[in-house]
Amino acid sequence: CSGALLLMTSNQLMASPSLSGGLWFNYRYVNDGGDASVERDQDTMGDIADEALIFYVDDVAENRPWSLSAELRVGPGSFTDPSSNSSGDNVALHKAWINYKIDEQNQLYLGKSQVPFGWKTVNFWPGDMLQGGYGDQMDVGIKYKASRQNLTYNLAYYHADDWGESSTDSLDDNGHWGSASGYRKIQTLVADASYQLNSNHKLGASFQTGKLQDLSEPNLASDQNPAPVDGKHNALALYYIATFNPLYVKTQWIKVNRELPDNYRLVNNLATDIENDRAAIEIGYKHNNWFAYINANWAKTNTNGNSA
Amino acid sequence: CSGALLLMTSNQLMASPSLSGGLWFNYRYVNDGGDASVERDQDTMGDIADEALIFYVDDVAENRPWSLSAELRVGPGSFTDPSSNSSGDNVALHKAWINYKIDEQNQLYLGKSQVPFGWKTVNFWPGDMLQGGYGDQMDVGIKYKASRQNLTYNLAYYHADDWGESSTDSLDDNGHWGSASGYRKIQTLVADASYQLNSNHKLGASFQTGKLQDLSEPNLASDQNPAPVDGKHNALALYYIATFNPLYVKTQWIKVNRELPDNYRLVNNLATDIENDRAAIEIGYKHNNWFAYINANWAKTNTNGNSA
Amino acid sequence: CSGALLLMTSNQLMASPSLSGGLWFNYRYVNDGGDASVERDQDTMGDIADEALIFYVDDVAENRPWSLSAELRVGPGSFTDPSSNSSGDNVALHKAWINYKIDEQNQLYLGKSQVPFGWKTVNFWPGDMLQGGYGDQMDVGIKYKASRQNLTYNLAYYHADDWGESSTDSLDDNGHWGSASGYRKIQTLVADASYQLNSNHKLGASFQTGKLQDLSEPNLASDQNPAPVDGKHNALALYYIATFNPLYVKTQWIKVNRELPDNYRLVNNLATDIENDRAAIEIGYKHNNWFAYINANWAKTNTNGNSA
Structure with missing residues (x-):
């Protein structure tokens, strides 16, 4: 004592x-x-x-x-899922970061921040539902953001999808990243770079790769970890943003690949590898205090029974 | 997709x-x-x-x-009832409206706002308990408020008692408007007008009429809606407010009538029609930061087993 | 009606x-x-x-x-315990008082306030864990605080450990004051006085004495109160604080004695009287926006099976 x-x-x-x-x-x-x-x-x-x-x-x-x-x-x-979040209730932190500004060009973010992957959909349901959880991801980790003249880039490590040991709830991702009884995204590295060609045109690319932890009911030999980290996920995004005030156009192509954790895959009778392509376009109009937009999304699945 | x-x-x-x-x-x-x-x-x-x-x-x-x-x-x-509210917890929105001011004389309120019916009791338990839920009603809908010289009037449509499909919890109404396992007030039209005779005297009248939805355990033929909208409610209030600073006097007479939903009425062995009269008086004193008041209420029931 | x-x-x-x-x-x-x-x-x-x-x-x-x-x-x-607090959830009021300043030298606090006993540990887990719940107590009651030249003193009556009839959760006390199924601290009188010798040295003493209410599963004759108030607690603290900017040193010696409620003691097979001594030292450094500290605690138990 x-x-x-x-x-x-x-x-x-x-x-x-x-x-x-x-x-x-x-x-x-x-x-x-x-x-x-x-x-x-x-x-x-x-x-x-x-x-x-x-x-x-x-x-x-x-x-x-x-x-x-x-x-x-x-x-x-709150657009949270009490059965998969860390409060067990309709109370959730959508965002919570501490920022450290090294200088005008270099910044660090610690906590729950926006994953720098492609462009973010308009912060409203159901924009993201159509991008399979890749349009508005808020994960817990550390992010470095830098700008050099016309180039902006981000390097990030996200330790987990959300707070605690089993929450998979990023709020506006509509359950596309597993559940507390399914699997969970962890240990994800992210890189993003975008280049402003001129005042109207911007080109970018993002990549993320990480692991998936099995949270499904285990059926394992006794000397194994009940929640093994035996899945993987990768995604690549290429995007282009054009701005002609008061209009803007955003387009994006995303290639997604997931290796599901073994037990989860077996119990739910899913294929080991899941692959699909997604494309999205958003046209927006901003003027004074008014904002209107239209967006469209397409997904092409290369796998039966995909859940990604 | x-x-x-x-x-x-x-x-x-x-x-x-x-x-x-x-x-x-x-x-x-x-x-x-x-x-x-x-x-x-x-x-x-x-x-x-x-x-x-x-x-x-x-x-x-x-x-x-x-x-x-x-x-x-x-x-x-919070003076909310977790078993009958929309959060299922001791967390509740007592008020939540967006106001649009057309001009100085005309305003719209959208969301959960004060039902313009008679005068509002002092915002403290147990003032309203004695007025049977007619002294402090916060419902969800749209309200139009207008003033023309000495006349002020309100026209409103309240879609439901509270948020969601089954909440009957207006907070400070002490459960006078049903429960999640009883019935619920919906689709209510409200009209209110008051006239300021001079700087001391004000006269007013309010009327509300709407429907009651049955939320009690159903015992119905299979082709019927499990939560039928088969009850009605009506109420009339006449009121008078006198102000002689720092004193004020408020009096009110309310006539209430409810036709209870069939299943709820049968299960609880209640009369179909419920009628009663209520009278209230409140005398208040306001001076600088201090406020004192006394109020009294009388109810006369014309029906056996009334719950209104 | x-x-x-x-x-x-x-x-x-x-x-x-x-x-x-x-x-x-x-x-x-x-x-x-x-x-x-x-x-x-x-x-x-x-x-x-x-x-x-x-x-x-x-x-x-x-x-x-x-x-x-x-x-x-x-x-x-939140560092609250949903099973022993008054919300039943990860939501808690750590502090909530109304202050009335009679004059510059005399103040009253009503509500949940800091128990004036010894010095407060740095407001961070796990500083208090090591002081057995005596380093950061927030209880519900009334406190009078007065200062006369170099003397500051407090007299307080704390009606209960927390809100409601069974909450024992003061948040940062790490469960040292019972639980909703154990016992609860009530009706506690507290006196504290400290003397500032000069700008560097301060000496103080605190005493608290109160009752313990049994909240454990009762096993009583039918004419007895199921939650009898049959325990006692006493504690004495002597402390010394030295300040040499930017450094400070705080030391404290606490003597604790508890008579546990009968049923709780029998069910858990504990001694009637529990006694122990505690000593604590904290060295801190404050400079501009930075703060560092080190603290150490010792406890000497005079009783077997103590939980105080």
Whole structure:
């Protein structure tokens, strides 16, 4: 019952950052295909649901290199999955990083940050649903971002998909990266580079490669780890962004490959290797406080029973 | 696996509004009528409970017609009912609306707002308990508020009592509007008008009429909707407010009528029609930062077994 | 169905205080002693967990004697115990008090505040773990704080360890004050006095004495209260603080004695009286935005099977 410890911390990390809030809710009408007398929302005319209050913490100061940014969602409209997240509830941190600005051209991000892979879909359901979880990934790890004249690049290591030992919930990824009873993305290296040709045109490429940990019900010999890390994932994205104010066009081609963990694959009767190609285009219009966009996505599967 | 979608949104809705917080807790002593040796709070001398932290989001700006207001309660003192609300937990949005100011005289409210019916009781338990859920109703829908010289009026459509498909929890209504296993108030039209006779006297009238959806355990033929919308509710309020600073007097007479949904009524052995009259008076005193009030309520039931 | 009530409240209590936020998370590697093939974190290389978002409410104004301070933690890293707290979830109020400043020398605190006993450990796990729950106690009650020249003293009555009837969770006390199925600290009187000898040296003494309520599974005759208040606790602390900027040294000696409640003691086969001594030293360094410290703790138990 004795101990000693040494901690070193910067008070600034605990300084009082600004805090703001947002709000959303949706109208839903469920057409369950029944005839008029039994259809679910025939009499109620639908419902107003998915309400959430969003807290944004942002701590930036002129006189120091550290800053902080976090987004907490509370409520049924958090777009989190309580059965696969780390709170077990409709409460989730969508983002939570500490930033260190080495200089104007070099920055580090520690915590849950945006995976630098292709371009990010508009931050709203269901934009990403159509990109198979590659359009809006928030993972936990460390990211280095640098810019040299017209070139911007990112190098990152994401230790896991989310906080804790079994959460697979990145929120807006619509469950495309496994579940707490399926598998989980871990130990992922990411590289991204984009080149601004001129004020209108930008070209980029991203690559990520990592491991998949099996979280499915184990059926293993007794001397094996119950959650073996025996799967892999790789993805490549090529993208092009054109900007002609107030319009912009974004296009992207993604090639995806996953080697599913053994037990998960056997239990669910899936192929070992899953491959598919995805293409996406988004056309947007921004003017003053208004913003409109249209997007389209295509996926071509090369494997039966793919879940990627 | 292909799709296209069009969304249009105002960035202002997602702008960073101000956020503030409040706090409350209560002292409780439960007298359960036992003798001294077994009475529950005899030895403990009661407890300090019902703690809650309240978040207020308010986003108002001079240069645009939109504003936002929300109140989120977190904690055991949220005065919400986890078994009948949309979060399933002691977390609830008491208020969450977006306001659009057409001009100085005309405004729209979208979301969870105060039902314009009579006057609102002081925002504290147990003021409303005595008005049978008609003194502090926060429902989800759309409200139009207008003022013309001495006349103020409201027209509103409330789609449901609360968020989602089964929540009946308006927070401070003390369960007077059903439960997730009973019935639920939906599709309610509300009209309210009040006239300021002079600086001291104000007269008003409100009317609301809507439907009740059955949420009780169904016992129906197979071709029927399991949650039929087969009940009705109506209520009329006449009110008078007198102000003689620092004193004010509010009086109100409410006539209530409900036709309960069939299955709920049968299972609970209740009359089809429920009618009652309520009267309320509140005398208040406001001076600088202090506020005191006294209120009294009377209800006359015209029906056996009423629950309204 | 009639009623009357009188409430008196200060609007200031509900005024809009400032709100800020903080964030933390930890890296964990669990070494469970297995060999390489089955060790839990061998393949995953640990996880990043215990994330929490912290809300601070602080309402201080120049022109009035009231102020408010609260800290709410949300998330798996709240350091609360859902099975023993009042929310039943990873959401907890670490602090929540209303302060009334009688004058510059005299103040009252109502709500959940810091128990004035010895010096507080650095507000970080695991500093307090080593002081047996005496280094960072946040209890619910009323505290009076006064200063007279070089003397500062506190007198306090803490009604209970936490909110509600069974919560024993003060957050950072690491479960040293019982559990919802064990016992609970209630009705505690606290006195503390410290004397600033000169700008470098300060001496102090604290004493607390209170009762323990039995929350363990009862095994009693039917005419007895199922949660009898039949235990006691006492503690004495002597402390000395030296400050030589940027260094400081804090030392403390604590003598602890507990008479455990009967049923809890019998069920868990513990001695009636528990006694032990504790000593702690902390050396800290503060310079600009950096802070480093080292601390050490020793405990000497005079009783077998002690849990205090």
